[in-house]
Amino acid sequence: MIEVTGLTKRYGDFTAVNDLSFTVQPGEVMGLVGPNGAGKTTTLRCATGIIPATAGTLHVAGIDLAADPVGAKRQLAFFPDEPRLFDHLTVRQHLAFAAKIYQVPHHEARAQALLTELEIADKADQLPGELSRGMKQKLVIACGLLHSPKVMYFDEPLTGLDPLGIRRMKDTIKRLGREGAAIILSSHLLSLLEEVCTHVLIMKQGQRIAVGTLPEVVAQFSAGETGVSLEEVFIRATGGSET
Amino acid sequence: MHVFRTLLYLRLTTLRNKLGSQLRRLRQPKYLFGAMAGAAYFWFFFFRHTTNRSGGPGQFFDAMVAPGALEMVAAVVLTLFLVLIWVTPSDNPGLAFSEAEVAFLFPAPFARRQLIHYKLIDGLLMSLLGAVFFTLIAGGWNAGPVGALRKLGAWWSLNANLTLHQTAATLVIARLSRLGFRAALRRILIIGGVVLLLVAVLLVAVNSGTASVDWLLWPARLAVRPFLAAGLGDYLLALCPAFALVALHYFWIHRMETPFEEASIALAQKRGENIARARAGKLVAFRGQARAKSGPFRLGDRLPVEAAFLWKNLMAAPVWLNRKVFAVAAAVIYFGLTWLKARPDFDGPKIAAALAFMALMFLVYLLVFGPQLARNDLRGDIINADMLKAYPLPGWRILLGSLLAPTLILTSIAWLFLLAAGLGLPTTSGDMAWFTPQFRFVAVIAAALIMPALCAVQLLVPNAATLIFPAWSQTSRNLSGGMDVMGQRLIFFAGQLLFLVAALLPVLLLGGSTIFLTQWLIGPPAAVALAVVPVLAVFAGELWFGVWLLGPRFERLDISSELRP
Numbered sequence: 001m002i003e004v005t006g007l008t009k010r011y012g013d014f015t016a017v018n019d020l021s022f023t024v025q026p027g028e029v030m031g032l033v034g035p036n037g038a039g040k041t042t043t044l045r046c047a048t049g050i051i052p053a054t055a056g057t058l059h060v061a062g063i064d065l066a067a068d069p070v071g072a073k074r075q076l077a078f079f080p081d082e083p084r085l086f087d088h089l090t091v092r093q094h095l096a097f098a099a100k101i102y103q104v105p106h107h108e109a110r111a112q113a114l115l116t117e118l119e120i121a122d123k124a125d126q127l128p129g130e131l132s133r134g135m136k137q138k139l140v141i142a143c144g145l146l147h148s149p150k151v152m153y154f155d156e157p158l159t160g161l162d163p164l165g166i167r168r169m170k171d172t173i174k175r176l177g178r179e180g181a182a183i184i185l186s187s188h189l190l191s192l193l194e195e196v197c198t199h200v201l202i203m204k205q206g207q208r209i210a211v212g213t214l215p216e217v218v219a220q221f222s223a224g225e226t227g228v229s230l231e232e233v234f235i236r237a238t239g240g241s242e243t
Numbered sequence: 244m245h246v247f248r249t250l251l252y253l254r255l256t257t258l259r260n261k262l263g264s265q266l267r268r269l270r271q272p273k274y275l276f277g278a279m280a281g282a283a284y285f286w287f288f289f290f291r292h293t294t295n296r297s298g299g300p301g302q303f304f305d306a307m308v309a310p311g312a313l314e315m316v317a318a319v320v321l322t323l324f325l326v327l328i329w330v331t332p333s334d335n336p337g338l339a340f341s342e343a344e345v346a347f348l349f350p351a352p353f354a355r356r357q358l359i360h361y362k363l364i365d366g367l368l369m370s371l372l373g374a375v376f377f378t379l380i381a382g383g384w385n386a387g388p389v390g391a392l393r394k395l396g397a398w399w400s401l402n403a404n405l406t407l408h409q410t411a412a413t414l415v416i417a418r419l420s421r422l423g424f425r426a427a428l429r430r431i432l433i434i435g436g437v438v439l440l441l442v443a444v445l446l447v448a449v450n451s452g453t454a455s456v457d458w459l460l461w462p463a464r465l466a467v468r469p470f471l472a473a474g475l476g477d478y479l480l481a482l483c484p485a486f487a488l489v490a491l492h493y494f495w496i497h498r499m500e501t502p503f504e505e506a507s508i509a510l511a512q513k514r515g516e517n518i519a520r521a522r523a524g525k526l527v528a529f530r531g532q533a534r535a536k537s538g539p540f541r542l543g544d545r546l547p548v549e550a551a552f553l554w555k556n557l558m559a560a561p562v563w564l565n566r567k568v569f570a571v572a573a574a575v576i577y578f579g580l581t582w583l584k585a586r587p588d589f590d591g592p593k594i595a596a597a598l599a600f601m602a603l604m605f606l607v608y609l610l611v612f613g614p615q616l617a618r619n620d621l622r623g624d625i626i627n628a629d630m631l632k633a634y635p636l637p638g639w640r641i642l643l644g645s646l647l648a649p650t651l652i653l654t655s656i657a658w659l660f661l662l663a664a665g666l667g668l669p670t671t672s673g674d675m676a677w678f679t680p681q682f683r684f685v686a687v688i689a690a691a692l693i694m695p696a697l698c699a700v701q702l703l704v705p706n707a708a709t710l711i712f713p714a715w716s717q718t719s720r721n722l723s724g725g726m727d728v729m730g731q732r733l734i735f736f737a738g739q740l741l742f743l744v745a746a747l748l749p750v751l752l753l754g755g756s757t758i759f760l761t762q763w764l765i766g767p768p769a770a771v772a773l774a775v776v777p778v779l780a781v782f783a784g785e786l787w788f789g790v791w792l793l794g795p796r797f798e799r800l801d802i803s804s805e806l807r808p
């Protein structure tokens with residue numbers, strides 16, 4: 001479970017995220033949407049403990065991120081929009097490195113299963129420079145899943161993927177949700193959110209505009225109309241501008 | 244231990260894979276020849292003297308670190324360096340992590356203190372590698388295994404102290420910034436404090452001798468003392484406090500738990516962007532993002548298409564390379580040297596002459612190395628070759644257009660040096676009586692006229708190399724380095740010099756013979772002026788031939804297959 005209460009993040013005088021609260025239960029996939037500069041990435045970074053929050057509390061799988069960052073981080077995985085890999089570690093060595101970080105004992109079997117599942121087993125001894133972007137993305141996912149996290153954060157997971165990769169990524173996220181992970185997914189692709197997410201959180205200028213299940217949020221902005229798309233909801237909710 | 248094991252795995256695996264891939268790529272001739280050239284270079288400069296235990300660059304360093312007063316000098320230099328470590332950082336400096344380290348380690352179950360610990364151990368490992376390198380280039384191997392180990396220990400303790408001190412400074416500055424202590428105030432206070440201290444030291448030293456202020460340099464002296472110790476016993480006695488200083492730094496940093504993550508992420512992103520820019524053959528942006536600027540000239544409809552390339556590539560040049568700066572520089576040179584020559588009362592003409600000779604020296608450097616630095620031509624655009632090839636233009640026009648911007652930049656700088664040389668050179672007599680002011684004037688004008696063609700021909704050489712050997716050209720900007728890549732760069736540079744000599748030979752022969760044959764009839768100044776015509780004709784011919792030859796080559800270039808590893 002992800003529990004965010006009163007999250008605030010300030011950079012000097014600028015408030016990137018202001019008093020944000022929401023909860024993601026196990027099995028839920030929450031779509032985080034908002035115009036550029038809404039504070040989505042900052043929210044994700046705070047929620048993963050990558051950067052400290054200015055105020056508020058964050059619980060990951062019931063563990064307070066501020067009080068026990070190591071324990072909380074053990075329960076989560078973060079998948080950034082751009083796969084950042086070590087130039088001189090092979091696919092298999094990346095997994096071994098991740099296993100060392102998360103102290104996963106006897107990781108080899110699990111790593112091999114993940115590589116097979118993500119269809120990169122034949123690339124196990126290749127360096128990142130020899131992989132396509134989609135393959136790199138798969139490697140990042142394999143590294144993130146190695147320690148069986150209960151909480152996952154995806155930042156623009158479809159960037160740079162081909163249609164087949166997109167299909168597989170959607171299936172993976174849905175499957176992980178079904179298996180009981182609490183997932184936050186940040187994306188500009190509203191069709192992805194409609195297809196994959198159970199819940200949605202709309203942000204603008206660091207503030208929460210709407211949060212709830214997809215039908216709840218649609219109902220909030222449809223003003224009684226039927227068949228209103230999430231895109232239309234997004235435009236109405238954000239006023240159709242970034243500011 | 245968890246952090247240590249993680250770091251050790253990462254570094255050792257990286258090292259093993261890096262060496263493995265470098266060895267594997269020796270199967271390709273371009274890397275094999277590069278490695279041979281690199282190995283020969285290393286042997287010649289660093290190992291050649293190990294057999295006779297004399298000579299080599301190590302002697303230079305040994306001379307530098309002779310005991311005695313040098314300890315004081317080295318300590319002063321080190322102290323100044325430490326002051327810079329505290330003065331130069333911005334408000335929120337970050338600990339240096341790579342983008343991959345940020346992606347893997349920051350969300351990982353590591354406490355902040357563990358991440359700092361990771362950086363500390365990494366700093367110690369990297370400073371050890373640096374120590375091996377410095378021991379090598381300082382000729383440490385010449386003194387046998389014990390001598391080499393002594394140098395290694397000295398360099399390691401110094402590197403480690405510097406690295407850890409920088410880490411400590413980063414964290415302290417970040418903490419001060421969070422408390423509202425901004426960079427400007429910090430710099431004023433530190434620089435002001437140092438100046439006041441220097442004044443106080445001078446006053447005390449004048450009254451009581453330097454011994455009374457020796458303690459000020461005490462920590463720095465501890466760090467440099469292992470270099471200067473005479474016997475092995477002295478060395479060990481000197482090394483212990485130096486490593487104790489390392490331990491103190493370690494303890495100090497480990498106690499700090501200042502938030503550094505945001506600044507480190509920003510720093511990692513910036514470094515990643517710079518690496519990507521360098522791999523794309525572009526200049527590294529040291530400060531901030533590129534800014535929009537107005538065009539260098541109006542790109543009118545009537546201008547030839549080559550002007551568009553000139554316009555585009557000038558926009559990519561550093562912002563300080565503009566007409567205004569050149570005009571101001573020319574004015575400063577003109578009025579400055581004219582004023583100096585009119586002031587014999589304090590040896591003004593001699594200073595002007597010295598500046599003129601320096602300008603000539605810089606001109607030679609510019610002509611040799613300038614084409615390597617001014618790269619806003621096809622070398623920078625080769626990565627965009629597919630896009631350029633899609634333009635409805637023949638290859639030769641694209642190449643010609645690409646050459647214009649660096650030619651203009653190098654020519655402008657060369658003209659400034661020529662101006663300084665022409666104004667500052669002294670009036671001669673005796674054997675040099677022929678070097679009259681009139682002759683000097685004509686020679687400078689002639690050189691200025693030739694300069695654009697000379698620069699363009701020189702730039703043609705590396706551009707030709709890029710088109711004929713794009714894979715070599717691409718690997719020469721390989722940031723991962725290695726002896727093979729270093730050797731490739733050496734071969735590349737030697738090849739360019741060779742081509743340059745070949746291009747200059749007919750020019751020198753024709754220009755020289757014109758001057759030799761006609762000076763008896765029309766006098767040296769007029770002969771030099773006359774020689775400009777054949778020289779320019781030869782350069783124009785070479786340029787035309789090069790562009791004509793390389794244009795189709797550019798059209799046939801399949802960059803995707805050429806750059807495949």
